[in-house]
Amino acid sequence: MRVVMFGYQTWGHRTLKALLDSEHDVVMVVTHPKSEHAYEKIWSDSVAELAEEHGVPVVIRDRPDDELFQRLKEADPDIIVANNWRTWIPPRVYTLPPHGTLNVHDSLLPKYAGFSPLIWALINGESEVGVTAHLMDEVLDAGDIVLQRAVAVGPRDTATDLFHKTVDLIAPVTIGALDRIASGETEFTRQDRSQASFFHKRAEEDIRIDWGWPAEDLERLVRAQSAPYPAAFTFHRGKRLEILTAVVSEGRYGGTPGRVFYREGDGVVIVAGADARTGRNHGLAVTRVRTEDGRELPATEYFRSMGGYLTDRP
Numbered sequence: 001m002r003v004v005m006f007g008y009q010t011w012g013h014r015t016l017k018a019l020l021d022s023e024h025d026v027v028m029v030v031t032h033p034k035s036e037h038a039y040e041k042i043w044s045d046s047v048a049e050l051a052e053e054h055g056v057p058v059v060i061r062d063r064p065d066d067e068l069f070q071r072l073k074e075a076d077p078d079i080i081v082a083n084n085w086r087t088w089i090p091p092r093v094y095t096l097p098p099h100g101t102l103n104v105h106d107s108l109l110p111k112y113a114g115f116s117p118l119i120w121a122l123i124n125g126e127s128e129v130g131v132t133a134h135l136m137d138e139v140l141d142a143g144d145i146v147l148q149r150a151v152a153v154g155p156r157d158t159a160t161d162l163f164h165k166t167v168d169l170i171a172p173v174t175i176g177a178l179d180r181i182a183s184g185e186t187e188f189t190r191q192d193r194s195q196a197s198f199f200h201k202r203a204e205e206d207i208r209i210d211w212g213w214p215a216e217d218l219e220r221l222v223r224a225q226s227a228p229y230p231a232a233f234t235f236h237r238g239k240r241l242e243i244l245t246a247v248v249s250e251g252r253y254g255g256t257p258g259r260v261f262y263r264e265g266d267g268v269v270i271v272a273g274a275d276a277r278t279g280r281n282h283g284l285a286v287t288r289v290r291t292e293d294g295r296e297l298p299a300t301e302y303f304r305s306m307g308g309y310l311t312d313r314p
Contacts, residue, residue, distance in 0.1 A: 001025070001078035001099070001182055005047075008032045010167060011084035013045035015104055018171035019081065020054055024178060028075045030059045030068065032086055039116065039202060040086075042228050043163065063087040072096055079181065081174065082136070094136040099181050101136040103143070104174050106166050108150055109134060110196035113141035118162045120199045122224040123217065127153055129162050131169040133177035135188065142196065144188040146177040158226035208312050209234040211257035215248045215272040215284040222246045222284075231290060234258075234310040241302075241310070242290040254279025258309040268299045270310055 003024050007015050008031050019026050029051040035041065051058045057075075061068055069092060072080075079099040082089065094101035107117035109132040121129050130150035135143040149172065151165045180188075207225050209218060209232050218232075222243050225232045231242035249269045253261055259271040267285030275281065286299040 001178065002027050002076065003178075004028045004030065004072060004075055004077040004080045004097070006030045006080060006082040006085040006089065007047050008084045008086060009040065009047075010043035010045040011104075011106065011170065012047040013050055014167055014170040015081060015083040015174055016047055016050050018174050020050075020056075021171075022175050022178070024175075026051075026054075026056050027077060028057045028059065028071065030061060030064075030085075032062060033060050038230055043167075064089060064093050069093060069096075079178070080136075081178070083170065083174070088140075089136065091138060102133055102146065102174075102177055102181070103136045103141065104131065104133050104170060104177075105141050106131050106170075107141075108132060108148060109141055109145060110191040110193060112197060112199060114199040115201040116199060118166065119159050119202060119224045119229070122153065122157070122159055122162060123220050125216070125220060129153055129166055131166050131173045133173050134191070140198070142191055142193065144190055146180055146188045147173050149173050156223070158223045159229055160226045204230075207232045209243065209310070210312055211270065211272050211310060212274040213272065215282045218272055218284045219246055219248050234312065235314050236260075236310050237308065238314045239292045240314075241292070243286055244288040244290055244296065246284050246286045246288075249283040249285040251282070252280055253283040254281070256309070258311055260303055260306055260308050260310060262306060263300060263303075266298070266300065268303045268306075 001024050003026050005016050031047040048058045077097045079097045080101040083104040108130045112121050128150045132148045134145045137143040149169045207230055222232050233240055233242045249264050253271050255271045257271055257276050261271050262269045264285050267287040269283035269285050272284045273281035289299050289302050290296045
């Protein structure tokens with residue numbers, strides 16, 4: 001089939017590479033300009049450069065416009081394939097090709113539509129993540145599912161681990177879905193909208209530690225913000241402190257959330273949970289931190305003495 005690809009960053013790059021390596025004919029690529037947004041500078045393999053290396057025409061846009069629509073008509077694709085396209089694609093675009101538009105999304109739809117699905121899924125303690133190829137319709141990430149593949153979330157997986165697990169699914173899911181469509185199949189799996197969830201882009205406020213969360217949730221937040229993502233942070237004595245690694249404490253600790261309380265193994269336990277006053281909660285045993293001036297060190301070296309509080313504001 002003649003394919004136009006809409007994509008951005010490494011997700012789009014992997015999708016384009018899969019298409020170029022397939023029997024399908026990529027006739028045009030549409031991608032976004034480079035961004036300075038923290039999360040868009042991560043996993044930033046260039047879709048434009050890959051297309052140019054293979055002699056595929058490239059159009060760079062923030063969002064579709066009249067000129068792009070005209071170029072799409074001239075390209076005469078059988079289908080559009082999109083992955084990590086960051087703005088709304090209007091109906092006149094996604095319905096233009098005879099087979100419509102196939103969107104590839106890194107979650108197990110209908111759950112985790114929208115942005116940063118792997119990070120949100122890890123924070124929420126999901127046991128699986130994955131990649132879904134679905135037909136685009138008027139509701140974001142809500143069209144019929146053509147193909148979906150899942151991978152397990154390990155007990156110590158970080159968001160970076162999950163990225164590598166799922167990015168390897170892009171090629172087989174994309175090409176497998178296209179093969180089903182090219183074979184003439186038209187009946188696919190409708191999404192159960194009662195199970196749908198939709199998430200916004202992550203920002204600074206989303207990585208600010210709230211010590212009222214249970215330690216189990218905080219430990220997953222720290223793993224979800226693993227390098228190269230911005231680290232989860234708190235404040236100690238008025239200065240920003242990034243929590244790089246942590247585990248749930250073995251013991252149970254009571255008191256006020258945020259209290260720097262006890263040295264346990266290689267970590268320093270911070271009291272956590274809205275009901276920490278009951279003494280029935282595990283704490284977060286912080287093992288490695290980064291200070292405001294960029295120094296990384298074990299928590300046991302940073303916290304020379306117990307006492308005081310970690311807070312969400314200076």
